Amino acid sequence: MATTKNIIELSENDVDKAFRRKQIYDAVFKKGIVDFSAISTLSKDLRNQLSQKFHILEVNEVVRKESIDGTVKFLFRLSDGKCVEAVFLIDKNNHVTFCISSQVGCRMGCVFCKTGTMGLIRNLSAAEILSEVLYLYHFMTTEKGLKDQLFNIVYMGMGEPLDNFDNVMESISLITNPTFFGLSPSRITISTCGLIDRIEPAMQRFPTLRFALSLNHSIQEEREKIMPIARKFSLDEIAARLKDLYAKFKNRFTLEYVLIKDVNMSKKEIDALQRFRHQAFHINLIPLNHSDDQVKRPEEKEISRFMQELEKRHFCVTRRYRRGADIDAACGELCYRENSNAQDFS
Numbered sequence: 001m002a003t004t005k006n007i008i009e010l011s012e013n014d015v016d017k018a019f020r021r022k023q024i025y026d027a028v029f030k031k032g033i034v035d036f037s038a039i040s041t042l043s044k045d046l047r048n049q050l051s052q053k054f055h056i057l058e059v060n061e062v063v064r065k066e067s068i069d070g071t072v073k074f075l076f077r078l079s080d081g082k083c084v085e086a087v088f089l090i091d092k093n094n095h096v097t098f099c100i101s102s103q104v105g106c107r108m109g110c111v112f113c114k115t116g117t118m119g120l121i122r123n124l125s126a127a128e129i130l131s132e133v134l135y136l137y138h139f140m141t142t143e144k145g146l147k148d149q150l151f152n153i154v155y156m157g158m159g160e161p162l163d164n165f166d167n168v169m170e171s172i173s174l175i176t177n178p179t180f181f182g183l184s185p186s187r188i189t190i191s192t193c194g195l196i197d198r199i200e201p202a203m204q205r206f207p208t209l210r211f212a213l214s215l216n217h218s219i220q221e222e223r224e225k226i227m228p229i230a231r232k233f234s235l236d237e238i239a240a241r242l243k244d245l246y247a248k249f250k251n252r253f254t255l256e257y258v259l260i261k262d263v264n265m266s267k268k269e270i271d272a273l274q275r276f277r278h279q280a281f282h283i284n285l286i287p288l289n290h291s292d293d294q295v296k297r298p299e300e301k302e303i304s305r306f307m308q309e310l311e312k313r314h315f316c317v318t319r320r321y322r323r324g325a326d327i328d329a330a331c332g333e334l335c336y337r338e339n340s341n342a343q344d345f346s
């Protein structure tokens, strides 16, 4: 594969007629075909030629796990043997979301997150990110039988997307390019731990792109204890910068708040959240998905109390229900160890 070219590079010289190129792109990006030999509108010769010169996917499915709630988690192997995970989510109204990774591991070291324990192994290329989307699309159209189905994409898998800025931007250009998926940027959400200096450049390029910022604590010193990046970008800066961006782009931000027992759920933290009670923000509560020695998931009644208190104070707040919990596909559960057996991946 290393000597063949990527599908993105398909040029006029490779396929002489524009309508042939369109046939190929339609097969891949509309029908979800990921194998040249299955493109029945092309001659056998051309299919062979293309298979020798190009490959469609940069990811290979190694393992998949299916949850009882319809969530499916895939482990993908990349060409250098490193692995990442991506998750297919579907709700009861058949709304589909692809949760994709942007890095192998992550260097941000948030204490509550399993991906953080891996450290950064490497960035994904734009073609690898596009391939995750292609593969999930292929799964949706061919295996789930959901043809012509719209989907949303969240960069909430492994990695910090804004720490791999250029490749992530390039991947969004490809995904939104009418020749490929032509997806609207407003269907794409980037979740960041708070690299706020990179949000504006991204919005300048894609003004309707959505952003979720992982706030997770409302008190500066305490946030620093659970999210090392907080030392670089303070809550004061986050609040001010995002309000400015809202004034400029009229694009609301989601603030993700992972609820951790005895860490960020008391009245003190609710009081300190006050500065985020603003039309620029919508708060999404995510009860911690696992408990370990350092952090604990709150009880159901604590979660409801916290949410009710925010509602009472007129915050715009929702709760994220746990998806794929039985297969460790929920937020912050994505972690793959290099030497672990693929059978054991969790």
Ligand code: SAH
Residues within 6 Å of the ligand: 106, 112, 113, 114, 155, 156, 157, 158, 159, 160, 161, 191, 192, 193, 212, 213, 214, 216, 256, 258, 286, 287, 288, 289, 290, 331, 332, 333
């Ligand atoms: N690096 C980006 C995107 C990946 S993490 C970011 O931090 O935003 C995606 C979301 O999962 C973030 O909101 C993060 O706060 C949350 N998360 C991480 N670990 C979690 C856990 N153990 N339980 C629940 N949510 C978690």
Ligand code: SF4
Residues within 6 Å of the ligand: 106, 107, 108, 109, 110, 113, 114, 115, 116, 117, 157, 158, 159, 160, 192, 193, 214, 332
């Ligand atoms: Fe990285 Fe996001 Fe996990 Fe923090 S929460 S370690 S930024 S993936």
